[in-house]
Amino acid sequence: MVSMQKPAALPKNPNFSSGPCSKRPGWSFEALKDAPLGRSHRAKIGKTKLKLAIDLTREVLQVPADYRIGIVPASDTGAVEMAMWSMLGARPVDALAWESFGEGWVTDIVKQLKLKDTRVLKAGYGEIPDLASVNFDHDVIFTWNGTTSGVRVPNGDWIAADRKGLTIADATSAAFAQKLDWPKLDVVTFSWQKALGGEGGHGVLILSPRAVERLETYSPPWPLPKIFRMTKGGKLIEGIFQGETINTPSMLCVEDYIDALQWAKNIGGLDAMISRADANAKVLADWVAKSAWAGFLAKDEAIRSNTSVCLKVTDPAVAALPPDAQAAFAKKLVALVEKEKAGYDLGAYRDAPAGLRIWCGATVESADVAALTHWLDWAFATAKAELAAA
Structure with a gap:
């Protein structure tokens, strides 16, 4: 097999990482010029910026007025941990896992919180558990979009409107790219370094009135670190949800988030983001429909992500290789594309099956995705030729 000629055009923006994700089109450091650097986040200017970030989040994400929005430490992971350690234990738990982050929440619930009355519903990479079997008398925790598997829930129809338990949705790679069914969700978490291309380290925690009620009426039997505490004297600390953060945020990162939110608002808000x-x-x-060598990890289109798109090599000769050799072949594809500066950070997540993962969120341009596919074909032909010659 002879390797094909290199494509003529490179993507204008070759950044396809699934986190931190590509900056918005047209971004430059000039966007951060109004950041109140060297000022306290508790000063009026700091609180004003943080409150603006919360207000714009509500507007762009179309969050109901009676839901609280807080900026919290430690990215999406911190937001999920705050919810689990503060709210779980009041009821049995149904924990859904079909990729590595969902598996992580299961580990924390079962091995760290040691909640014995936990039912784990699992599925392999590329699949999803039986959503009809979820018990909504229980608290339910799940990833809306599995960043490492390219699998998302199809919608919120499977969630009971008359549920007794809380629903906790890790929506970090779904927010700003997929419709979140707010009446069906009690806790929603994300990090703005995903779909908006912001800088890492900060999480967003969104609470329904039912979640607030849980916080104010239930005290977990384990000690809570300071950064997890959202109540005082049995009442919600409202300041957290007005911009009075638990710990010190980076005002540079907050300014960057505000810039991304304003960009999202200016292009048409959530609907435009989803369309992109x-x-x-x-x-x-x-491209996959015409490809002789690439396929989706998620075969069912109804549950296939539109952000963290995961691909596998389906070429018979490669698929017949031992797992280690398949992984090496996939890494070779990634290395060839990166060497040409045609696409960065394309490899599958370390715990996922061998393959590719390409971020397709709204901050990426379709023309760049199209250009990337030509380089992927070239890289495959080149790697396949080397394999045949070995």
């Missing part, structure tokens, strides 16, 4: 992500994912889907 869908268009990017469609470019890959159209």
